[in-house]
Amino acid sequence: MKAPQFAYRAPRSIKEAVTALAESEGMGKILAGGQSLVPTMNFRLARPDMLIDINRISELDFARPENGKLRIGALTRHAAFERPFFEGPLARLLADVVQHIAHVPIRTRGTFTGSLAHADPASEWCLVACTLDAEMVAHSLEGERIIPAAEYFVTTLTTALTENELLVEARLPLLDDSWKHGFCEFNRRAGDFALSMSLVALKIENGRIAEARIGIGGVEDKPVRAPDAEAYLIGKTGEAADRVEAARLASEGIQPMDDMHAPADYRRDLTRAMVRRALERALAR
Amino acid sequence: MTEKLDVTLSVNGKRYEMKVEPRRMLADAIREECGLTGTHLGCEHGVCGACTILMDDKPVRSCLMFAVQAEGAELRTVEGLAKGNELHPIQQAFWDHHGLQCGFCTPGFLMLATGVLEQNPNIGDEELVHALSSNLCRCTGYQNILKAVKAAREEMKP
Numbered sequence: 001m002k003a004p005q006f007a008y009r010a011p012r013s014i015k016e017a018v019t020a021l022a023e024s025e026g027m028g029k030i031l032a033g034g035q036s037l038v039p040t041m042n043f044r045l046a047r048p049d050m051l052i053d054i055n056r057i058s059e060l061d062f063a064r065p066e067n068g069k070l071r072i073g074a075l076t077r078h079a080a081f082e083r084p085f086f087e088g089p090l091a092r093l094l095a096d097v098v099q100h101i102a103h104v105p106i107r108t109r110g111t112f113t114g115s116l117a118h119a120d121p122a123s124e125w126c127l128v129a130c131t132l133d134a135e136m137v138a139h140s141l142e143g144e145r146i147i148p149a150a151e152y153f154v155t156t157l158t159t160a161l162t163e164n165e166l167l168v169e170a171r172l173p174l175l176d177d178s179w180k181h182g183f184c185e186f187n188r189r190a191g192d193f194a195l196s197m198s199l200v201a202l203k204i205e206n207g208r209i210a211e212a213r214i215g216i217g218g219v220e221d222k223p224v225r226a227p228d229a230e231a232y233l234i235g236k237t238g239e240a241a242d243r244v245e246a247a248r249l250a251s252e253g254i255q256p257m258d259d260m261h262a263p264a265d266y267r268r269d270l271t272r273a274m275v276r277r278a279l280e281r282a283l284a285r
Numbered sequence: 286m287t288e289k290l291d292v293t294l295s296v297n298g299k300r301y302e303m304k305v306e307p308r309r310m311l312a313d314a315i316r317e318e319c320g321l322t323g324t325h326l327g328c329e330h331g332v333c334g335a336c337t338i339l340m341d342d343k344p345v346r347s348c349l350m351f352a353v354q355a356e357g358a359e360l361r362t363v364e365g366l367a368k369g370n371e372l373h374p375i376q377q378a379f380w381d382h383h384g385l386q387c388g389f390c391t392p393g394f395l396m397l398a399t400g401v402l403e404q405n406p407n408i409g410d411e412e413l414v415h416a417l418s419s420n421l422c423r424c425t426g427y428q429n430i431l432k433a434v435k436a437a438r439e440e441m442k443p
């Protein structure tokens with residue numbers, strides 16, 4: 001179908017955008033890549049009175065490493081991560097993960113922060129933000145607010161952002177060379193949303209795991225970590241038995257969704273396999 | 286009705302001036318206002334790829350953009366591929382390798398493949414399959430589309 005009517009604003013600055021948001025009194029929506037918002041409007045599931053198109057705000061168009069963080073501005077498209085544009089494990093991690101997000105034409109338009117704002121439980125970027133403890137930088141007329149990932153994700157399609165806030169940037173920690181990552185996702189068709197996926201980042205010192213981050217997505221109403229499995233791996237070498245046990249702990253610690261795509265038990269089983277394979281991939285690097 | 290906006294689109298190097306509602310989909314503006322009906326609409330939610338065009342040389346879904354957003358961009362559609370009676374190498378390759386049956390998906394595939402090959406002329410087979418998985422075809426079973434695009438890859442090498 002076609003989208004319902006709306007008023008259109010194309011601000012040129014962050015200030016103009018947050019002013020328009022405030023003036024719309026909750027009836028306006030930010031239009032970023034449009035790759036999630038426009039389909040829902042075409043389905044008439046969303047009927048915003050006003051769209052505030054941020055695509056012409058040049059101050060949002062940046063992505064660069066700075067002071068130990070990768071700063072990702074709100075106009076950074078998924079496609080920007082397809083070829084590493086800075087050094088180090090984080091660039092390789094992002095280039096690996098982005099291959100699993102939708103398809104080429106959608107990656108041309110969709111934005112990193114748009115995925116974070118949309119907060120689909122099966123969003124790969126939300127999983128990255130959760131696993132690496134990203135910081136979200138939000139602006140409103142009241143000023144700037146920095147939201148840590150642990151407080152940011154609330155539930156399906158719901159975040160800590162208020163209706164007057166524009167997500168201007170996300171910040172990821174730049175990982176030093178002692179970090180290795182592994183990612184594994186299961187879906188029925190290439191580019192579909194995952195039924196389960198896991199992102200693992202391991203800090204290796206003297207052949208042993210010094211720090212472990214294990215994230216799981218597509219399984220609960222938001223991306224989650226596997227704290228028991230993370231704690232279990234500390235000091236281990238990550239041999240096969242360690243990986244199997246960590247994957248078991250991770251899969252027991254979740255409360256999987258039960259929906260038309262997959263029953264909860266199946267998602268739990270898939271998660272065990274996803275975590276184990278992500279660990280294998282991390283340790284094979 | 287919401288107020289209409291003045292929009293100028295540049296499609297295949299030609300300028301089209303129009304007055305459209307903000308909700309006017311880019312694909313519809315190309316078809317109705319510009320009269321270029323080669324761009325097709327299947328699903329209207331980004332899944333099928335029939336509406337794929339090039340915007341500043343990159344493939345995008347024209348069903349997921351509003352016409353007003355494309356002002357200032359250079360758009361390319363299937364009508365811009367051939368030079369007069371001479372088919373573009375990607376069109377010739379689809380002909381030679383039977384890359385189409387009913388043809389509904391073809392403009393989307395041609396534009397997707399053109400964008401992908403222009404950006405990455407040496408793209409590997411695996412990456413090419415991955416890129417083409419973006420679009421759906423209900424007739425061919427994809428094998429001949431893949432053959433055609435591989436042949437065009439050789440033809441289009443600079």
Ligand SMILES: Cc1cc2nc3c(=O)[nH]c(=O)nc-3n(C[C@H](O)[C@H](O)[C@H](O)COP(=O)(O)OP(=O)(O)OC[C@H]3O[C@@H](n4cnc5c(N)ncnc54)[C@H](O)[C@@H]3O)c2cc1C
Nearest residue numbers: 030032033034035036037102110111114115117123167331
């Ligand atoms: C066929 C298809 C397959 C897809 N497959 C996947 C997939 O496998 N994995 C995946 O993760 N995604 C997938 N997507 C979704 C895609 O990645 C979207 O690009 C992404 O979810 C949203 O980003 P966007 O920039 O397009 O946001 P938009 O669609 O513009 O916006 C989405 C929502 O976020 C809000 N928003 C956007 N930016 C901001 C901001 N800066 N501040 C405040 N609010 C904001 C909007 O108001 C809206 O509510 C798919 C989409 C399609 C069409």
Ligand code: FES
Nearest residue numbers: 327328329334348
């Ligand atoms: S009509 Fe645009 S992707 Fe199907």
Ligand code: FES
Nearest residue numbers: 386388422423424
């Ligand atoms: S040729 Fe008929 S849909 Fe592709």
